[in-house]
Amino acid sequence: MLELSNITKSYSRPDGDIRVLTDVSLTVNAGEFLAVQGPSGCGKTTLLLAAGGMLHPDGGRVMLASEDFYKMNIEARAAYRARMVGFVFQQFHLLPYLSVLDNVLSPTLASDISDARNRAEELIANLGLAERRRHVPAELSTGERQRVAMARALLGRPKLLLADEPTGNLDAGNAAAVLDYLMQFARSGGAVLLVTHDSAVARQADRVIQMSKTAAKMAE
């Protein structure tokens, strides 16, 4: 489903370039839950954004469902991302002025999703947010917010789910629930790429890849 080949990425800083990724290659198959584990600052988020078509790598290739992400122009890539990829962030990134339901429905701004309303209601109910559907994010607990983010990511029936420290701000119970949803997604045929510094979280995945801060390379 997702194939990263020899990805390199550097950031320019006033005191010189910092190479974050060097020749990173990995594959996530459909139905697979892959965790990338590493310490903070080792490039996990950069890797995730590059995999999601949001951060053009300096070198290498990102193939998603046999399409080269970065050979598309920015608009086509956005449309493809809307159709194929779901994101779950550590900070949730919900739209603060929208209700739970509207946040879940927000991907419909980017692409047509069949029966979006019913699916949103179904996801909200499945994630235990039915009582909160009219609430805005400020009125939710952190666990509820992350579940809203999860529902939003799943609304468009993506093929790939990218999760950046999705349990980082959650208590153990909510973290377990979120990981359970990710596993369910993978079991239903989706591909999950999760980045985390938490080895306990990583252990829930089918496969774990370690990232080294100093080497900025992948080690399975």
Add this chain to the structure above:
Amino acid sequence: MAVAVGCLAAQVALLRQYDAQTDQIIKDKEKQTDQAMKKLEADARKITVRMGFNLLILPEGQTLSGLYDDQAQQKFMPDEYAAKLASEKVITINHVLPALTQSVKWPERNRRIILTGVKGEVYIQSGEQKPILSPVPAGSVVLGYELHKSFNINKGDSIEFMGRKFKAGKLHDEQGSRDDATIWMNLSEVQELLQKPGKINSILALECECQADRLANIRKEVTALLPGTQVIEFKSQALARSEIRLRTAEESAQSIQRERENRQKLKDQRVAFGAVFVPIVILGAAIWVAFLMLGNVRDRAPETGVLRAIGLRSWQIISLFLGRAVAIGLVGAVIGALGGLAVAAFWQGAPSWRDMLAMASPPDVYVAAVVLAPLLSAAASWLPAFLASRQDPATVLQKE
């Protein structure tokens, strides 16, 4: 945007109000002038009606200048014409002065003079009226200034004229006219001296009291009554009235024109001020909106990043910000238009809805402002919106 549209709305409303005031002032002034003209005409009529107007009746073919020209052929008419004119009710005449006038040589003094024989009044309408001219008794003369001065003649002196002895009666003061070289005598004596018995060559009808517009008819009636004559109107009070009316009308028209020009000048100054002030305010508003939108783009960067992450295209991001700008422009324009009208109405001391609606009519400028303000706001927000659409979602999300 509300301030910009408000300034425009107030400026337009005040200019319209100013135009309306100008029209009203000019109308009032025209009305006042019209009333003043009517009053003036009535006053002039009242003042001059007692003065009447004057007619000079001459024999047909006799020119006025020919009366004093010894070379010109002289025409005459019977002296009973004067009595006839006085007795008939053609017109109301206060004084009828028949005269025989001729330029002759004063042989004893070797000086060419004007000799006028006057009978005095033959008719006075009312016995209470003061005679306008005293008759010259027979054997007496009245001398013009130049004559008695140059010949050193005093009142009561005996003088000889064309072989006859006369007593110097009244001596006239200087007139600055041909009267200074004139000798007045009794008409019958002049008729004898000039060998024109029963003849006169002019009748002065003074203070004829009638409407000036009857003059044409009076001429016809007089010439019908006195065959072989012609009527000359002179020193006409009717003409004076007409002149007064014309002069006053001209002055009034000029005054109205001056008022109109002054109002136009003031309006031009206001328009010139508005032409500078309003665009500056609009430009300032556009810049302000652009900065506000830039701040909004910065504040909403995380939201923009999320929307980009879930797949929104650039034009959708631009639309989000431009939609907001259009909404700001629209709300600002409506508030500004209403506010501007309200300010203009208060400024004019007429803070009522009816006055505001009157100022807003026709609504073309206000409709245009409400349409154009959102477009201006959108144009001012284009660059910030474009920058928002170019934001790298990765950068935004990584910062978070």
